[in-house]
Amino acid sequence: MRAFLDFLRAFTIMFLRNRQALFWTFFFPVLLMGLLGIVFGRGFGGDLNLAIVRLDNGMVANVMVQAFKNADGITVSQPATEADALKQLKDGTVQGVLVLPSDLQQRFAEEDDTTRLPFHYDNSDLATAGQIMGVTQQIVESVGNGIAKVQPKLAIRPLGVKSQSLSYLDFLVPGIVALSIMQTAIFGIAGTIVTYKEKGVLRRLRATPLPMRSFMGSNVTMRVVTALIQTAIVLAVGMLLFHVKVNGSLALVAVVAIVGAGCFVSLGFTIAAVSKNQEVAQALMNVVQTPMMFLSGIFFPMNNAPAWIQPVVKVLPLTYLADALRAVIIGDASLWAVRWDLAILLAATGVFVMTAWRFFRWE
Amino acid sequence: MSAAFAALPADAGGDAVISIRELTKRYGELVAVDGISFEVRRGEVFGILGPNGAGKTTTLEMVEGLSCPDGGEVVVDGLSAWPDPTAVKARIGVQLQATALFDYLRLREIIHLFGSCYGVRRTPAEIDALLDRVGLLEKRDSFADQLSGGQAQRLSIALALVNDPVVTFLDEPTTGLDPRARRALWDVIRAINAAGTTVVLTTHYMEEAERLCARVAVMDHGHLMALDTPRALVRGLGADAHVTFTLSEPLPLEALCGLDGVSSCSAHDGEGYAMVADSAQRAVVSLLDLAAARGLTIENLDVQGANLEDVFLRMTGRKLAEEDEEDERTDEPEKPRRRGFLFGGGG
Numbered sequence: 001m002r003a004f005l006d007f008l009r010a011f012t013i014m015f016l017r018n019r020q021a022l023f024w025t026f027f028f029p030v031l032l033m034g035l036l037g038i039v040f041g042r043g044f045g046g047d048l049n050l051a052i053v054r055l056d057n058g059m060v061a062n063v064m065v066q067a068f069k070n071a072d073g074i075t076v077s078q079p080a081t082e083a084d085a086l087k088q089l090k091d092g093t094v095q096g097v098l099v100l101p102s103d104l105q106q107r108f109a110e111e112d113d114t115t116r117l118p119f120h121y122d123n124s125d126l127a128t129a130g131q132i133m134g135v136t137q138q139i140v141e142s143v144g145n146g147i148a149k150v151q152p153k154l155a156i157r158p159l160g161v162k163s164q165s166l167s168y169l170d171f172l173v174p175g176i177v178a179l180s181i182m183q184t185a186i187f188g189i190a191g192t193i194v195t196y197k198e199k200g201v202l203r204r205l206r207a208t209p210l211p212m213r214s215f216m217g218s219n220v221t222m223r224v225v226t227a228l229i230q231t232a233i234v235l236a237v238g239m240l241l242f243h244v245k246v247n248g249s250l251a252l253v254a255v256v257a258i259v260g261a262g263c264f265v266s267l268g269f270t271i272a273a274v275s276k277n278q279e280v281a282q283a284l285m286n287v288v289q290t291p292m293m294f295l296s297g298i299f300f301p302m303n304n305a306p307a308w309i310q311p312v313v314k315v316l317p318l319t320y321l322a323d324a325l326r327a328v329i330i331g332d333a334s335l336w337a338v339r340w341d342l343a344i345l346l347a348a349t350g351v352f353v354m355t356a357w358r359f360f361r362w363e
Numbered sequence: 364m365s366a367a368f369a370a371l372p373a374d375a376g377g378d379a380v381i382s383i384r385e386l387t388k389r390y391g392e393l394v395a396v397d398g399i400s401f402e403v404r405r406g407e408v409f410g411i412l413g414p415n416g417a418g419k420t421t422t423l424e425m426v427e428g429l430s431c432p433d434g435g436e437v438v439v440d441g442l443s444a445w446p447d448p449t450a451v452k453a454r455i456g457v458q459l460q461a462t463a464l465f466d467y468l469r470l471r472e473i474i475h476l477f478g479s480c481y482g483v484r485r486t487p488a489e490i491d492a493l494l495d496r497v498g499l500l501e502k503r504d505s506f507a508d509q510l511s512g513g514q515a516q517r518l519s520i521a522l523a524l525v526n527d528p529v530v531t532f533l534d535e536p537t538t539g540l541d542p543r544a545r546r547a548l549w550d551v552i553r554a555i556n557a558a559g560t561t562v563v564l565t566t567h568y569m570e571e572a573e574r575l576c577a578r579v580a581v582m583d584h585g586h587l588m589a590l591d592t593p594r595a596l597v598r599g600l601g602a603d604a605h606v607t608f609t610l611s612e613p614l615p616l617e618a619l620c621g622l623d624g625v626s627s628c629s630a631h632d633g634e635g636y637a638m639v640a641d642s643a644q645r646a647v648v649s650l651l652d653l654a655a656a657r658g659l660t661i662e663n664l665d666v667q668g669a670n671l672e673d674v675f676l677r678m679t680g681r682k683l684a685e686e687d688e689e690d691e692r693t694d695e696p697e698k699p700r701r702r703g704f705l706f707g708g709g710g
Binding site: 002204 | 428449452457459466468475481484
């Protein structure tokens with residue numbers, strides 16, 4: 001136990017003296033968050049503007065307009081004609097135009113098929129278009145299903161991002177948290193273990209009576225604690241600087257972060273186990289992390305990605321960590337609601353630990 | 364193999380701190396260590412001499428509890444090293460060939476951390492005393508990657524003493540060091556031994572073995588070729604010295620080889636001659652007499668005492684070490700490297 005604490009202290013000292021590690025661990029996620037927010041977000045916490053062209057005065061159209069007016073983070077204007085609305089879209093006053101056709105009431109009442117409402121968006125700004133389309137779709141669908149917020153008796157508590165969170169940063173922040181946890185855990189473990197293996201540090205430590213689990217355990221503990229601190233920093237900066245809403249329980253965020261860190265720590269051990277030197281480890285880390293960075297719904301939602309890529313999305317552990325964090329942070333999901341995400345992360349942890357165990361060499 | 368080496372005085376008799384019996388290690392087809400037995404006496408400096416690949420390091424690894432033997436037994440300070448080497452590891456100190464250290468830790472912090480590995484908590488005064496023993500006191504606040512090759516080896520030796528071991532193992536402690544750093548390290552090793560710690564070291568420098576070791580085991584191809592004091596090993600050669608010289612006029616070899624005190628002789632490049640003498644004194648006297656009788660002038664006369672290099676050459680037909688001057692580490696500190704990874708904590 002004494003040795004465990006001494007190594008924990010030593011790992012912390014080494015980490016704090018490594019300025020590059022500090023930069024990438026604590027500063028970079030915040031920087032990334034800020035840059036992406038500026039580039040893709042429409043100002044920090046700014047609303048989306050939707051023009052509704054109302055050509056029908058029936059009940060459905062009324063409910064629909066009311067639902068949009070009640071929604072957080074979206075501002076509704078009602079130009080008289082579709083042409084006016086499209087002009088506003090072109091000059092950037094609004095980001096989307098929803099048309100409620102004159103026969104809406106009639107079609108809604110008579111047709112069994114889904115009535116598709118024309119929706120115009122700006123092709124040149126796909127990130128924003130994706131956001132406003134997602135939000136609009138959600139509200140339209142919920143109105144169509146008769147569970148819009150205007151009818152509180154039938155309302156459900158919405159979970160997930162799209163129904164509530166409307167700013168890109170709200171979507172982004174849990175993703176950045178997930179990405180940071182992954183990188184800290186994988187680099188922290190694979191990077192150090194392979195270096196120690198290559199330099200003979202592990203061999204030297206094995207020549208002492210110290211049980212290797214004390215050494216490995218203190219390294220893992222240090223990485224998990226770092227991941228938690230990272231999570232706290234990213235969330236705090238997101239809340240204070242970028243007005244991101246954190247709705248969920250912080251304790252549950254910590255639980256999800258720990259499970260996620262555990263998963264990627266074990267992936268780090270797997271990489272360390274099969275890598276003979278740092279070059280191999282570096283290459284493997286890139287191979288593992290790059291797809292996760294871009295296909296796990298960190299920077300943009302994967303729902304709209306082509307169907308053929310969905311199986312890839314589904315096997316990436318980071319997908320589930322980002323999903324769970326988003327559900328908890330933005331959607332105030334319960335532990336029960338994210339049980340499958342956590343179960344999949346734990347199962348992946350098991351696979352990684354067994355692989356690492358099978359292939360690990362000390363030198 | 365000469366008959367002189369057939370009887371191995373491997374038994375340390377009285378107080379053996381290490382006993383090795385029939386120790387064997389295989390790597391696939393290769394038998395790295397082939398059933399060797401010997402004992403190390405408490406308080407001595409024991410050398411294992413042999414070329415690269417002789418099995419020296421593998422032997423040490425089995426004694427140190429790093430590598431499980433395929434056969435035989437190892438007893439250190441009365442404790443069996445296998446199957447569970449933990450108790451033995453606690454009583455020994457180890458310096459491995461690759462200097463293994465943590466970046467971003469100061470020397471005193473590294474020593475504290477390694478003490479912790481042995482369950483001992485070193486006070487700052489004890490840490491300073493230990494650094495002083497290896498001549499690194501003024502470097503106590505330096506980082507390990509700011510040390511020169513010789514300093515890094517000395518730190519490595521300090522770490523091999525951190526638990527006050529009964530025996531300390533030094534694996535090629537001076538390999539790659541320049542002569543000055545090598546000599547400084549010899550003084551450190553002598554001082555450690557004088558303080559009561561048994562030292563086992565491997566080397567492929569015969570001079571190191573001759574100067575430091577009370578007894579030397581000569582290994583080659585996983586076998587123990589000989590074990591004795593350096594002096595006895597050399598005496599066992601039946602050769603006292605090498606005598607080389609040139610003559611003003613050529614002389615038939617038969618005349619030289621028949622001289623009193625000469626056991627063999629050869630001619631080199633048509634001009635120079637070399638004789639192996641079983642008695643340097645008688646060989647030189649008879650050579651001078653011969654030259655005087657024939658009116659020849661002897662030039663470049665050189666008498667070199669036989670050494671462990673000759674012992675090894677005689678036993679294996681090979682030289683012990685190619686001089687590797689070109690890849691010697693200099694005593695200049697390496698440039699500090701500050702390595703970090705893209706995204707994330709590499710520290």
